[in-house]
Amino acid sequence: MTVQEVDRKRFAEEWEVWHRERDTALADPHGFLAITSLRWLTPEPTRFDDAPGAWSSTPDGVVVDLADGESFTVEGREVRGRHAFAPLAERGGTLATWGDIVLEIARRGGNDILRPRDPANPLRTHFTRTPAYAPDPRWVVTGRYVPFAEPRRVTVGAVVEGLEHVYDAPGQVEFALEGATHRLTVFNGGRPGSLTALFTDATSGRTTYAANRSLAIAPPEGDGLVTLDFNRAVNLPCAYTDLATCPLPPAEKRLPVAVEAGERLPLERAAAA
Known part of the structure; x- marks a missing residue:
C-alpha cells in the first residue's frame, strides 16, 4: 500500500x-428535527396546542400568561402565572422546559418566535x-x-x-x-x-x-x-x-x-x- x-x-x-x-x-432529542411548530408572536396573547399559556410579543420582550395548573421551568426555576422573558437580541434565544418538551423563544428578522421541540416528533424519531x-x-x-x-x-x-x-x-x-x-x-x-x-x-x-x-x-x-x-x-x-x-x-x-x-x-x- x-x-x-x-x-x-x-x-x-x-x-x-x-x-x-x-x-x-x-x-438530538431537542434538535431541529424535534421542532413541532414555528409560531410568529404578535401583541395579541395567543394559545397554541403544543405549548402551555398564552404568548405575546411586547416592546419589553416575550410575555406568557399561564393558566391555573400550567407551569414550565426556566433556568431551573418553576414558573407559574405571568412570566416576561427579557428582550432578545437578533438571532438570540432562550429556552424553557415543559415536561419532555423544550420551548425555544427566539428573535429572527426582527420578530419574536416560539418553537416547541418535542423528542417524539416523527421527523426526529424516523430520521x-x-x-x-x-x-x-x-x-x-x-x-x-x-x-x-x-x-x-x-x-x-x-x-x-x-x-x-x-x-x-x-x-x-x-x-x-x-x-x-x-x-x-x-x-x-x-x-x-x-x-x-x-x-x-x-x-x-x-x-x-x-x-x-x-x-x-x-x-x-x-x-x-x-x-x-x-x-x-x-x-x-x-x-x-x-x-x-x-x-x-x-x-x-x-x-x-x-x-x-x-x-x-x-x-x-x-x-x-
Whole structure:
C-alpha cells in the first residue's frame, strides 16, 4: 500500500467520523428535527396546542400568561402565572422546559418566535441518516482570505418569504475550482477567527438542497491562506424542516460548477418530492 493510499484511507475514515457526529447531533432529542411548530408572536396573547399559556410579543420582550395548573421551568426555576422573558437580541434565544418538551423563544428578522421541540416528533424519531457524496480529497482546495477594509453589513433573504437576515461580512475567500477563480463572501464563524460561507452550486435543487449549503472555514493563517474542504459542506436546518428560518446565500454567490461533495438532499425532502 502506497503512502497516498494510506492518506486517502485516513482521509475517508476521518470524514466518516465527522459525518456520523453530524447525524448524531442532528438527531438530538431537542434538535431541529424535534421542532413541532414555528409560531410568529404578535401583541395579541395567543394559545397554541403544543405549548402551555398564552404568548405575546411586547416592546419589553416575550410575555406568557399561564393558566391555573400550567407551569414550565426556566433556568431551573418553576414558573407559574405571568412570566416576561427579557428582550432578545437578533438571532438570540432562550429556552424553557415543559415536561419532555423544550420551548425555544427566539428573535429572527426582527420578530419574536416560539418553537416547541418535542423528542417524539416523527421527523426526529424516523430520521436515519443524511445522504452525502463519498469523500474525495480533490474537493479540498486552498484559498486566500481577502478582508474588507471594514466589515460590511450584508442583507440576505431567508427561506421564510419576506424575512431578511443582516450579517457583518469581514471579507471574501478567493479560490480556484474546476479551472476558474471564484469568490465567496464570508461571515464570522462559530469559533473566534473562523469563517462561514453560504453557497449554492450547479447541484443545488438536483442532488443537493436548493436553497443553500454552508461551509465552515478554519481561521486564516498569517498569510491569509485558508482551506476549503467541500466534503464537509453541510445542510442547514431548513433542508430538513419548513420550521426553520435559515438565511439564503448572497444573491451572486451561486458557484457555476457542480460541487459533488458534502451533504446531499435529505431523504425527508427527497421523499416529499
